[in-house]
Amino acid sequence: MKSKQLVFIGLTGLFFMGCAEKEAPVKKKIFVSNTMDTDRESETVSIAIDSLGFDEAGGKKGRIVIIDDATQKPILSQTIDSDGDGNDDTVLFQPQIKAKSEMAFSVSLSDSTAATAIDSVARCYSRFVPERTDDYAWENDRVAFRTYGPTAQKMVEDDVKGGTLSSGIDAWLKRVDYPIINKWYKKELETDGSYHEDTGEGLDNFHVGSSRGVGGIALKDGDTYHNSKNFTSWKRLYNGPIRTSFVLTYAKWDASGKQISEEKHISLDYGSNLSKFEIAIQGTDTISAGLTLHENEGTTGVDEEQGWISYWEPHVNSEIGLGIVVPNGNMVGHEKYETEEKDRSNLYGHIKLNDDGKAVYYAGFGWKKSAQFMNRTEWENYLVRFSEKLKNPLVVGMR
Incomplete structure (x- = not known):
């Protein structure tokens, strides 16, 4: 899917290019396992932003980026405000994962001052x-x-x-x-x-x-x-x-x-x-x-x-x-x-x-x-x- 090469961030539907060169050090590794005998896609994984260890997650100092460790490419993601308090607290993404397998992802903050923002249409x-x-x-x-x-x-x-x-x-x-x-x-x-x-x-x-x-x-x-x-x-x-x-x-x-x-x-x-x-x-x-x-x-x-x-x-x-x-x-x-x-x-x-x-x-x-x-x-x-x-x-x- 071509869109897997883009990273969409937050409510405004923005993705950031060139972030691979400007990323902050990785704070967490996320591992996603598929226990079923069938391949999985178009299923949403949600992660609490607080659990990622970013003091300024989603704030002025950076935007969350999720990298597929196998390809070293950013994948599509979205941050949301799940409790309605005005602050994004959850990050969503959809891994494509084979049957009975595990995938690893690296989570970092992009340097928002260096990243180039491009408008995008929300697919949902x-x-x-x-x-x-x-x-x-x-x-x-x-x-x-x-x-x-x-x-x-x-x-x-x-x-x-x-x-x-x-x-x-x-x-x-x-x-x-x-x-x-x-x-x-x-x-x-x-x-x-x-x-x-x-x-x-x-x-x-x-x-x-x-x-x-x-x-x-x-x-x-x-x-x-x-x-x-x-x-x-x-x-x-x-x-x-x-x-x-x-x-x-x-x-x-x-x-x-x-x-x-x-x-x-x-x-x-x-x-x-x-x-x-x-x-x-x-x-x-x-x-x-x-x-x-x-x-x-x-x-x-x-x-x-x-x-x-x-x-x-x-x-x-x-x-x-x-x-x-x-x-x-x-x-x-x-x-x-x-x-x-x-x-x-x-x-x-x-x-x-x-x-x-x-x-x-x-x-x-x-x-x-x-x-x-x-x-x-x-x-x-x-x-x-x-x-x-x-x-x-x-x-x-x-x-």
Whole structure:
């Protein structure tokens, strides 16, 4: 991958050239081990910056650089502020590591006064979209998503054309590896073209309505699933070459007398078809994440022991797979919920909250026309491998 020769730093997506000659002495060696029998890539390793021993890490005296010891070349990395205090505290990178092997990396500070900074486009990107009512959209090199805000909800409630009332997750079917969100919105809003037409990059033709789309949540009471309305506020945490992350907050919603609060922390890493959802919930100890069944013409797949559900269906002139993976054995059941009510038929995975009151799961899709997955078997194999990698994360050590 050509991008492995670049080093991207921090929220601004900068990389530094010529740093090999100007690096500070190495403070730490990082060793990453793959215990599985398969090669690993596009998996994110995170290291606490405090553990690297840099008093001024990420500050005025230097920027963190990670060197692959085998090639002596810098690899792609990103520093993030994981706790929201305004200071970067974690560095992310994605090693390509063979089965049953270990890789070594040297960590140093580049001399920021000598390094040349070059602007770069964040490959993992999200933003609020006020020009299209008030969407929130996010993407990486493989997939794109969006969901809807309070103005879109009010338009529906006031019977104004163009609104959307849904906390479901929409899928934008891209088939290129470069960013398309800004380009597609501009195409839709400022030209005679439309993102509903595929001119080579993909299109928006995935119907969400009031369904759960690709990973929206609901709570069942009796024979009915209840869910929130549109998000009420948003906060983008960061974009970058490795990960984008943001938080969506929702008004409290009623589930047959239970008052449920919901705050979604969503992130998407480079190379992944699945967004990570960490949802803080109050008012229940279980929640259900769903996949829309559309016209119920597809095929479901479920493995509760592995913690995944899947729906592969025909989609216009192609096919699409939807999936949810629940880690840590927290999937406690599932249901294929079918009803005559429009957009309310969904395949649900029931999720037990962690001790911290959060439901954690991964949800996303694979579109056949993107050539990433050509059939149901390939899609479900991806979900199986994804689940196995969550159970066997890359082992990181320092010495």
